[in-house]
Amino acid sequence: MKSQPVVIVLAAGRGSRFRGAGHKLEQGLGEQSVLGQTISHAIESGLPVVVVTTAPLASEAARWVARRDVVVLPEVGSGSPAALGMGYSIAAGVTARPHAPGWLVLPGDMPMVSPATLSTVAGLLGQHPVVFAQYRGRRGHPVGFAAELFSDLVQLSGDEGARRVVARYPSYGLEVDDPGVLVDVDTEADLDALRSGHTVPGALRSAGLP
Template sequence: MKSRPAVVVLAAGRGSRFRGLHHKLVQTLGASTVLATTISNALATQMPVLVVTTEPLAEMVSRHVATRDMVVLPPAGSPAAQALGMGYSIAAGVAARSDASGWLILPADMPMIQTSTLRQVADELDGNAIAYAQHRGLRGHPVGFSAELYSELVMLTGDEGARRLLARYPAMGVEVDDPGVLLDVDTEDDLDRVRVAQREMQFREAR
């Protein structure tokens, strides 16, 4: 049976720009949280899902995925994590799903990305080294990488992420009718915008 792309949810960042009392990923979003909504959208694709997180969020993540579907890194900001960053999170997630035919990198603070968008980007990895979602011509997330880039992905470190791969290889933009590909939660104002977007989407679906 042909392997499928895996969704790697990145939930290991410090979220230092968010000034609320608690981590941005545990903030409420409707009847759920930012993190849980993102994971649920990923699971709904029926593709393999792996969550890269840290110890403070591990218990919450474990409510949604099995232990084998988690990679727990040292807490962001700790001495052990200083050399890590987004690049290391991507590398850890890809290495943990080395048998996948590709990987969709999904930031956990982007809960409005639709399941259909994840599937559309995954489909483009059949013929492209890199594919990414875009809305009205603006590049967003997720970004997908095919298996041919495995050796480079697992060597990533630091906070640059996979930017140098995007600069080196041709990438296919997948136009989607999904403004959620541009909406992340970095600040409290961002969270307010995401909450409004969710209510508007629920209203449209209920009509």
Template sequence: MVVLGAGRGSRYLGPRHKLAEPLGSHSILSHTVRNAIATGLPVVVVTTPAFADEAAGLVAKRDVVVLGHGTGPAPGGMGDSIAAGVAARSGAAGWLMLPADMPMVQPLTLLAVAGALSHHAVAYAQLRGQRGHPVGFGAELFSELMRLSGEEGARRLVARYPAHPVDVEDPGVLQDMDTEADLASLRARWHQRSNLAAG
């Protein structure tokens, strides 16, 4: 699994980078990585120097791929991040792409999409007909994933190959965090879920 956390987060105008924003007792990045780790699948975190230490506190240092220089943005865009994550686990049977700003995606959802890759080249989580994350790619797409660059990401591959929807009852697959309003919504849902768990 590749946690994609090297983006600029330029749409978010809060006081800090969006991945550093707290959600309960941990940061957005930390929650997303912890959910990935909870699956038991190998996890690679692609990030910038600003988050390298935090990521290395959650996974082995060898599983942290750092892009960019200083505290600046990663070179290129999502495509470069995906290619870097795939390169770090080139011998894998497939790869799940999980944006680091999606801390509510549940481990069982991640496992369900990963399981679909044994029969499909591309699979993605779907909630009531709406396409969400993660998106998974089988090993046969290694060469094409490695050629990705820039901001396009993997949309071209998802469009080119039959993509299998994995139906889940997990609203987290649709909830990313690009704006301050997104963060407020995320925190509201987080507190609601925490209260239900405590009750």
């Protein structure tokens, strides 16, 4: 069977803007947690999935994927390299699957990205070095990277994530009918909106869009 790009679910951040009890990724959303729904959609895409997280969330991640597919980083603030931010998490995920034909970066707090969007982005990596999903012209996630960018990705660190890589190489914006590519759970209000069935980002709703 031909190998496929790997979805790297990023779940190692502190979620400091969320003021509720517990980590935002552990919060209930329907019959799953926020992280559980994000991972489930990634699995439904038919692509391999790796979750990059820290020890407190490792058990939650392992409810949805095998332990071998959970990359556990030291917690932020422990004086470890993980304190270098999202870039380090991306590098760790890519390093865990170095022979993949590409990687899709998906934040763990984006539970509304559809499986179809993930698979479509993955399918375009044979034509473009960088592919990102966008909704009504607004750039979102996932962001896909072709295998040729391995050396750049494994050297990432800092809170910029992969922005410099995206800026350095030609990128393709895939327009999708999926507002979930813009929806993340940063605050309690974000979570309440999702629980109420509001899947279009607030900025678009305020502009009169459905």
